[in-house]
Amino acid sequence: MSCCAPNAERVLCVEATLPTPDELSLAARPLGDGSRQLELSVPGVHCAACIGTVEKALLRLDHVTSARVNLSTKRVTIQWQGPDLPPIVQSLASLGYVPHLFSPDNGRDQVLSELIQAVAISGFAAANIMLLSVSVWSGAEGSTRDLFHWISALIAIPALIFAGRIYYRSAWNALRHGRMNMDVPIAVGITLAYAMSLYETVVHGPHAYFDASVSLLFFLLIGRTLDHVMRERARSAVTGLARLAPRGALLLEADGRHSYRPVEDIVAGSRLLIAAGERIPVDVVVEAGHSDIDASIATGESAPHPIGVGEELRAGVLNLTGPLTVRAVRPASDSFLAEMTRLMEAAEGGRGRYRRLAERVSSLYAPVVHLTALLTLLGWIAMTGDWHRATTIAIAVLIITCPCALGLAVPIVQVVAARRLFEQGVMMRDGAALERLVEVDTVAFDKTGTLTRGTLQVSNAETLDRDAVSVASALAAYSRHPAAQAITGLRRAGEVQVENVEEIPGYGIEARINGKTWRLGRGSWAAPESGIEGTLLAEQGVVKAVFEFSDTLRPEAETTVSELARLGMNVEMLSGDTVDKCASVAGQLGIRHVLAGLLPAQKIARIAELSSQGRKVLMVGDGLNDAPALAAASVSMAPATAADIGRNAADFVFLHNGLSAVTLAISVAKKADRLVRQNIALAVVYNFVAVPIAISGYVTPLIAAVAMSASSLLVIANALRLTGWKSSVAWAGRNERGEALA
Incomplete structure (x- = not known):
């Protein structure tokens, strides 16, 4: 296994159409302080060395203030000052990292599909070569042994071509752009093992390692597949959130016609028709219709509640009972749902002291491991004169020293922690x-x-005259002032006919009821003679009710x-x-x-x-x-x-409304910190133990592949313990009624 991602170089192997400056300018978002931000997909990013290369290159550009790569999503976020677009695309493309604007997910995991195919091909080839090797191990000699070796060589070729292309693509793309990554030594090790075996076959040697070469590839791919599955499992919160966004909506044209448009075509001011059972595609304001909605994605409250004209709804909210005509207030890229998705992805891309330490160590990987393997090769040749054995040991060193476990130690914990927190709101x-x-x-x-x-409530409602409350509620319905909204929610004794309503900014509301003037608002204005400074209701200057407010x-x-x-x-x-x-x-x-x-x-x-x-x-x-x-x-x-x-x-x-999020976050952070320390310790111990053993000649290439995969899987499995961990905060993730939110 390695930290490098399969299927990435496929994009780079063909002539790609780079985004135009106009497309990039439209995709960039203003941050409000003269800065702009752009997010691009960079599938060529594999590991810590790739992250460092991309970020350093972008930060060297004029006016670029920030560049952050998210390894999990293969995206880079760039911020710069000023309206002019820096040469971001050209800089990335020159390094071999061809950038793309985001495209909608087709719902199929192409990486996993390719990995499964590669595992199947390499596994089939390894099983057949192992069967042929049994005869050689049992004592077959001469032409019979050579025949079995040649058959094994032919079986290994398609395995190396079709299954090994994942590593060869990645290694070639790095080398042709003057870089190194973690797949280079793996590709070198597989190739050397096959080449050495082929040489032995040509010279009628007694030993060949086709079974080790193909089995090595098989175990590496198994580890990588499990790595990919576990990463996707950890990131399921982000992918699940993205799936909540509708792909399109029914647009109401100016001439009254209806047309279904992709959500990307919806702009602020667009009028949409939302049927019962559909999710709101963007942040909107209701223009017509009444319905019940499930706003649990935004508030954590799964109980339906009614909405009507004038209310704002966030993207992702589920319309339950009735059709609505709504007006978009912002595009999908700036919606509440998009913001939550960006928050989750940003959480995965953050790097603190632990992650920076792991990345610095991983970035030294390529030169150190190649030098170690070379010195091992020369040392064993000098000691024994057996270049065959020296090459085998050097190949094992190349494979076993991959610092994938260290590279995964921190980011995998952050991804799992982000998911754990998201599940609790x-x-x-x-x-x-x-x-x-x-x-x-x-x-x-x-x-x-x-x-x-931050919302007021009337604290003395039980002591007020019900008729006065009815009048006050009727007047307050014409104002959006927080105090008026609190009064509007009080129970009325009956309906009141109100005429000539006028709101006086800073003072209150005045209206005519049954030919008399009523005022609701500041005491010095509603009833000047009363001497009361609070909020009151007055009829012709006579105080009828004084309202006291408190915050809950x-x-x-x-x-x-x-x-x-x-x-x-x-x-x-x-x-x-x-x-x-x-x-x-x-x-x-x-x-x-x-x-x-x-x-x-x-x-x-x-x-x-x-x-x-x-x-x-x-x-x-x-x-x-x-x-x-x-x-x-x-x-x-x-x-x-x-x-x-x-x-x-x-x-x-x-x-959610509750404040338990504070103690929950602290609890998760402390647990994540312990897991990070454990992961780093596991990765360091693995390298201290495995590398000397490999250099000493006690590890075959096959065992090296198994050990490397096992170390990475151990780190991932340790991080996933956070998924099933129960917080000591008993009330975390509950609403005001004590009901569990997740």
């Missing part, structure tokens, strides 16, 4: 954030929208804070709200350290102060004013309801 933007999260000893919460829902705590907020304290975390509240309101919430949750009335710069200053004390801060916030603090903290988290800039600044985004 937490999106990870950067795999390196897991490493930083392990070091966190201080958690700073924003108040409004984070510790609380997020589900599991109290339990989450107490669990963080149990873990030894320092918990603080950093809020821009008033001292009284912050103190009230802090008292309910048991938070002792509270800083109220903070501006964004003051939140950053507090995080900087904590950092100067040697503390590692996790910032949890949701508002526009929290974005700078989220970016300044060691690691950050935001709810899906946060402002766009807040979500973009956060390392983790949680989709």
Whole structure:
């Protein structure tokens, strides 16, 4: 097995049509600060050496500020400053990494199909050659032995051509562009084993290794196939998420005609018809129709809830009961579903200290292993004079020293951790954030929208006159103010006929009811003589009801804070709200350290102060004013309801209402950290033990192939333990009713 991916060079072996500058400009997304971002498919990327080559080449281009390769998805993300497109495509193509714009997945795993075919061919050839070898081992000599050797040589040829092409393609593409990768020594080892056996056959030698050559290829391909299957299993969260996106939608043309269009053709402003049972293709606003929807993908709540005109729906939401006419508010590439997919893929591509260490070691692989094999060859020839045995041992060294286990040690854990978090409603933007999260000893919460829902509720509803509540609800229905929306939700005693409604910005709502003037809003405006500054309802200046509001705590907020304290975390509240309101919430949750009335710069200053004390801060916030603090903290988290800039600044985004996502993420990060350490230890121990044994001549090429595959599979299997691991956080992944979300 190796870290290199099969089926990649097939794209490079033919004359490919490169994306045009216009296509690239359309595919690029503005980031809002003068920067632009482009994502390209680069199927030629195989291993750590490929990653380093691509990223270094792109970072040398003018105006390019960031270049990150995701090995799992074979994609590269490039960011640059300014409107002009750097020569990205030309730079990649000159290195042999032909880039492509993304194309829709056809649902078939072509890599797995080719691997299975290669395993079948090499396995069939190996079985037949082994049968012929039995006669040679049993004592066949002379012309009989030569005949069996020639038949074995003929059987091995199609196996090397059809099954070995996976390695030959990869090795040739690297060599012709002046590079090395992990498939070069494997291709060299297979070829040398066959060539040495063919030489022995021509000179009527007693030994030939056709069985070892083909069996070596067979075991390498088995390991690679299992590697591919396990990687895809670990990445099933991303692929499953992508499948939720519809391929197209019924577009309502300006002339009234209907036409089915691919989702890529939908632009902001397009009007769509969504039938019952269909998923929403892009983020939309309902223009006509009423229905029940399943919004579990966005909120974690699987219970259907009704929606109507004016409500915004996110891509991926399932329309359950009735047809809807909707208007797209953004294209598919910028939808909620696309953002979640990008978050998952970014989580796999992140590189922290562990991954950078593994990649640096892996990048030294090619020169070190070839030098080791050469020295082994020369050393054994010098000691024994037996070039035949020396070549066999050198081939075994070439194969057994592949650092695939080390290359897989970190990224496979990050992929599995990203899937584990996604299943519990937490999106990870950067795999390196897991490493930083392990070091966190201080958690700073924003108040409004984070510790609380950020939605007001009437706290004194039970004491209010029901007739007054009916009037207030009827007036409040004409406003989108948070206080008005809270009043609208109160139970009415009956319907009220309202006329001449007018909303006065900053003051409230005025209307005529039964010939009298009613006002709902600020006390100094609705009833100036009352002296009340809060929100009230007045008839002709006479107070009829005074409304008191409170913000509701997020589900599991109290339990989450107490669990963080149990873990030894320092918990603080950093809020821009008033001292009284912050103190009230802090008292309910048991938070002792509270800083109220903070501006964004003051939140950053507090995080900087904590950092100067040697503390590692996790910032949890949701508002526009929290974005700078989220970016300044060691690691950050935001709810899906946060402002766009807040979500973009956060390392983790949680989709559910509950705050248990904080403790869940910390638990997963600590478990992942232990698995990474174990994987690195396994990879290092394997190389320290296997390489000296191979150099000593105690390992055949066949055993080397089995050992290399086994080491990689062991690392992957260890990482997959995280899939079945149960968090110690008993309430993680539950909604406010205590129901399991995953």
